[in-house]
Amino acid sequence: MGNLRSLRHLAIFCILANGWVFVLLSELPTLRSFTPLAERVRAYETLRANILEKEISAQLGGGVLLNSKESALNELIMLEKRRELELGLTNLSQFQAAQHFFRSNEKINKTPLFQLLRGMPKGGVLHAHDMALCSSEYLLRLTYREHLWVCVSRSQTKEYERLRFSLLRPQSEQPCEWLLLSDLRGSERGDVVDKKLLAQLTMYPQVQFDNEDAVWKHFRSIFRLVIGLLTYAPVWEEYIYRALEEFYADGVQYLEIRSVLPIFYDLVGGNYTILNTTRAMRNAELRFRATHSDWIGSRLIYAPTRKVSDARLVEYLGNALLLKSHFPDYLAGFDLVGYEAEGRPLRDYARELLAVQDDINFYFHAGETNWYGSSIDENLLDAVLLGTKRIGHGLALLKHPEVLRLARLRNIAIEVSPISNQVLQYVGDLRTHPAAVLFAQNYPVVIASDDPSFWKATPLTHDFYVAFMVIGSQKADLGMLKQLASNSITYGAFEQAQREKAFEKWNKRWEKWIDDVLR
Template sequence: MMRKYSTYILLFGFPLFGCQTKVVEKPTYEQNWMLLEKDNKALAFDADIHLSDAELTLDKKLFELRKQFLNETEKQKIPLYNSSFNELKPLIEDSKLYKVFQTMPKGGLLHTHSGGVTDMKWVIAAARKYKECYVYDQKDNDKFIVGQLAFFENGKVPQGFVSLDKKLLSDPHFEKELLERLTLKRDKLCTYTNYWIEFEKRFQRINLLLPYRPFFKEYYLKGFQDLAKDKVQHVEIRYVFEELYDFQHGKYPVKKSITDLQDIVKEVQKSDPQFSLKLIYSSFKFLDPQSIEKQLETAFELKKEFPDMISGFDLVADEAAGHSISFFEKNWTALDGLSKKYGVEMPLFLHAGESNSVFNKNVFDTSLLNNRRIGHGLNLIYFPKTMELIKKQNKLVEVSPISNQILGYVSDLRNHPARVLLSNGVQCSINSDDPSVYGYEGLSYDFWVAFVYWELDVKALKKLVFNSITYSSMNDNEKKVAVAHLNKQWNDFIQHTNQSLN
């Protein structure tokens, strides 16, 4: 029996043992390289996007357009990566890529501010038509600064103010000077300017214009029409509420600005039926918790009355100068009680991480609070655990590349932190922040900058565009309608752009 068993081993066992001990070939260097590439792509923010044949065709065409543009700038020795947006703006406008982005549907603009949406050249031209409009043309003092615009009744004009129209007629150079004082440009990347001080002065120069109700209505109608023309279908404004007034009725209740904006949106919808608006009630980081408590009460009261217009709450201003988000911890813990009291929820859309410092830890709070989106989030990449948490929580970072450069956070836009966020699967959208203050309109410039400097493709563009609707504060039904419209516009864009680039 033993001999028989041995015979079986001889006949069958050795081949089997030979198969079991056969050395499996190691993957080649090339296979490992390709596996790494695949794994990295699977982590990216746009990994779920699959392009149609038409989209793949456009992707190749846009790749070639960018390549041609970069070759031409190199040939002309244009320092593309060491120049500010303002230096390159004419070059951008002359490019074929910019013409493409002007026609691209952009979905929603999720991060912009009241006072920063309408072209400043138009502001000057529109304001001068009012005989009640004046400009301060003396040296700065503790009340007013040079170039500050305001409306006053006849006989109640403070010293130092002169008629805007008369000033422009008498001084041919004043309009250019005023425009420079109303816009913030970073003309040279290497020069020092305290950009936040200059930035806030731009808002101070128009903060007495906007509450004047006749001008207010003109201002937002122009701003919304320009955005709709630039293929933006939805807008969410960080809105600082104040009482509107005119010289016939005096001051109006705070809610008048909401009803006026609703009327303005209806006017825009006559030509662009899909256009929609939400307001994020905004207060300031430099206030104390008691003041924020009152602001939150007002925000809840307005949201209860206008649930389809007020979408949430934010704190704005320079993060380096204001209080941290955690400084207002008692205000945040009171939100649940306020929600029960008013019967509405007040999600947060906080500015956080608009900083290059690891000592600014505001992004920590955004992962611990009911915070739907993060404004800027530049230093989120310094905190890998928080970045991972933000990704798991599926919270969006609102990225504003041109604003970040002009305010001095990123010089060479190839090094923008958003590139790290995108490759690590953190969802983002493209925004313009305060375009009128930076001397441009719309959202096309920001998409151009992101596409060229971040080496994006159509897959990334599509994800960024659709993110702006997916992560908007619209309700489910509103999103469904908005996505359907955006899908149609996107497909039309792909078809027409492919035809035009043949």
């Protein structure tokens, strides 16, 4: 260092000798008396700019090179982003991405930036659940089919507990009364019934629950209400087809559906199995693909509940192997779902899961919790050791640096669902979302919507919007958006030839979107 004539030279040396930055900076006080103030200021500014530039290039999308057309569009996107950020810096209450989604979604929908993102080809959704795919407005239309009964609570609130198609009044031990929905609409104002149904088909607009247990209790009540509507045999395939339509209209070209594979029922006591459920989903996919040439496809992740006995898990794994033999091109893999704090940890099932590890791909939910040092967040370690291809949510991942290091070494992507995390009260202000650290380090992440129907969200655009605005850096641009879309294909359940074809279809639609916006 004695050969350096000024602190400016020292600053440049610090950047070149990356690992020594902080060691060399510790020498600054001893050099101040030998360096003119103007030189020290220039050195400070140079060093600061270089560090920030290095951070920007290292973040998600920082290495994406934009062509001339993309750069032109990027100027427009960043103009709109900066406008919204300036509003937030002036008055945080006007910054929609920092509010609870239920308070901000209608205002977000009106922003030019959201409208731009709505048309953007976003690749695929790799994490979405079967019962929560379609808009609540579509579900309401399904309730106008004949022979649909609703079980009305006997409490003062008269909540709707269940829905079921039947020629005769269903029998139930539930503390509720079965009424034909068409009769209920006739005896009460139909718009009142519809409004109540819509309210119970989503988490909206309640923004605060006492705790996670209360959130999940309400969350599960929606599944209980909707399952009888969707598992009616004539409805399921139509519902899945409609889901593909809604996702496609939102800029999605590929969808991996996590399904419990509920068993159908009909009006005449038909005998159905999970093969019927899967076949209907596959039929919907084939029909949709036949009429949408740029659709990449959809696949199934069989995802039963995680709160079961060892014997039942063995049964589930047998189901997965059966599905693979019947639908080898449609089944992507296996997961266990449900409230992680109530379910059994993955470690309990390690023996059974390791026995089929070479035959079934795993895509485990893990670390969807705020606990630290419990069997719940340690599911992350077990998911990685069991060979999961991706991790669903992974909110606790930053608390386990060795697991994070191992996951990155194995190139395991994290499925980030920001709006879900907020609605289920794991994250408040999305600016504090732990995935921001993963974004800053260009960790392999994908954006997913989890249960968009229950949040009254779009299939993917709302999650992309909040990720772009507040999980990524304020300086993150079209490069980040392009990287996120690209990641969804990179980490999707494809063979190499399929992945190349998927990129070809996505790139074609991406280029068309660029041209359309610039025109």
